[in-house]
Amino acid sequence: MSESSPVKPTLLTLHTDPAFVDPTNLQGVAQELGAAAALAEREGWLEGMVNQLPDYIYAKDLEGRFLFANHAIVVNNGLDHLSQLVGRTDFDFLPHEAAQMATEVERRVAETGIPDFGCEELAFRGEGERWLMITRVPLRDESGTVVGIIGASRDITAQKSAERLAHFLADHDPLTGMANRSLLDRKLKLTVKAAEVGGGGLTLAFLDLDNFKLINDSLGHSVGDQFLKVVATRISELTSDQGSIARIGGDEFVIVLENMDPESCSIRLSEIKKAISDSVMLGGVEVRATCSIGVASYPVDGKTAEDLLASADMAMYRAKELGRDGIVQFSSDMAASARRKLSRTDELRQALLRQELVLHFQPQVDVKKGRIVGAEALVRWNHPKEGLVLPGDFISLAEETGLIVPIGDWVLRTACLSAKAWQDQAIGPIRISVNVSARQFQETGLTETVATALKESGLHPMWLELELTESLIMKDLVGSVAKMHELEKLGVKLAVDDFGTGYSSLGALRRFPLSRLKIDRSFVENIPHDTDDMAITSAIISLAHKLGLEVIAEGVETEEQARFLIESGCDEIQGYLFGRPEPDTIFLAAITNCGR
Incomplete structure (x- = not known):
């Protein structure tokens, strides 16, 4: 291109959407630019349109000198006016390596006449490093001769950053x-x-x-x-x-x-x-x-x-x-232990499906009335090969694996059904006590589960007592109080199990809607030989009564233990002295024989 006949490009074909210049249309744009000299009077409003585009639109001669650029390029090169850009090359603005790469691509497009679509290039604009998606096509004059190139580029820095972040977060x-x-x-x-x-x-x-x-x-x-x-x-x-x-x-x-x-x-x-x-x-x-x-x-x-x-x-x-x-x-024994635990977990899961779990009931005796007034429901596993498996051999595994929740739900439903069946057999109303595990208590649907068990069995709520461990309710005071009030609204009774083994005080229990305390067997087993345990037990009974709570002691096995507890004012007693946990039929026979 001679200096006496410069080509000043003008864009004639544009998308109405200013957000993007379609790269596939640039060949046509280039042809129209070749005829731009005859349409110079339109330059003003065409350039105004191009300058509204956020994408970079430019034209260069065969030496790589800028002939035209829209406002976006001017601003992103830190310039004030197009005149500061025209006649200059990429080497005036970019690092040498980046400018060299751009020049080689543009030279190839000009020499071959073949457009270069969608090339990603790292550039430096204004504040620093930027990624551009660039399309370049030949710029031709009226005779069709290539006199330069025209390009359109979009800043994809944000997109590249998002891609890098996504790649990083993948790993x-x-x-x-x-x-x-x-x-x-x-x-x-x-x-x-x-x-x-x-x-x-x-x-x-x-x-x-x-x-x-x-x-x-x-x-x-x-x-x-x-x-x-x-x-x-x-x-x-x-x-x-x-x-x-x-x-x-x-x-x-x-x-x-x-x-x-x-x-x-x-x-x-x-x-x-x-x-x-x-x-x-x-x-x-x-x-x-x-x-x-x-x-x-x-x-x-x-x-x-x-x-x-x-x-x-x-x-x-x-x-x-x-x-x-x-x-x-x-150590190798850990692998064997893990395999046993995995196998045991699967067996326990199958036990639920095969109905191998059974309930045994241990009587609770009112010391003043001298008769059975309640029973604690205790789960057993009737294993097809091992026989009757006690809870100490599977409850901790159930807690660890989460199976305690469906097991606990089954115990609750079955206990309610049993208690209602006893009433229907004219045995009379007997309170049924059911242990609630920590995992069960944390379940958001516990209240609904209890309500459903009562409704399906027909058992009146006053005959159901839920036993909660001391450590469980003290772990989250606010949450425990709220959930216990929900359960209380159903009409069920609430008791603290294993009292004395945790870190609460009787005064702290005022916050809970409780009806009874159960003294842990660890305090009972050494009576009458351990005077400290005897003193603690007496104090618990006395203070509990002052708070309006009834007291039951578990693990009572001897006449001496029973005598001391009765003399100390304990309301109810539970233990082998009065009956072991037995299946439903044996428990009913015991009640019938002793006339409750």
């Missing part, structure tokens, strides 16, 4: 920035392979915070999140040289230590455990938590990434079982 925990389970699985497989080939040491630790839920529940999730960040930082500081870390769950972390001997690993993990236990001030509150760590070593405890994770996980749970705040190395 990282958004709260701590650590690797997540997905990235851990991939990296751990490579690490195990490297250890297999190179023979280096590899230790995997599974770390779980102890009672982290209490921090969330008492201080709020915001403080809980802050504490997790602190924990992540402390672990990272102690593993950055020879290890890596991932957060794979709410309060679960996995630590991978490489090329360290067992003693060094043990020391490092002890340092991590100690660092986590150090308190920190968050929101004006001192926050502290311990952790349980399970350890597995390659290749002894697992030859694959999956096996190492499983072994460390089992060891961590053993640390929990041993009292928390500890470090446990995996």
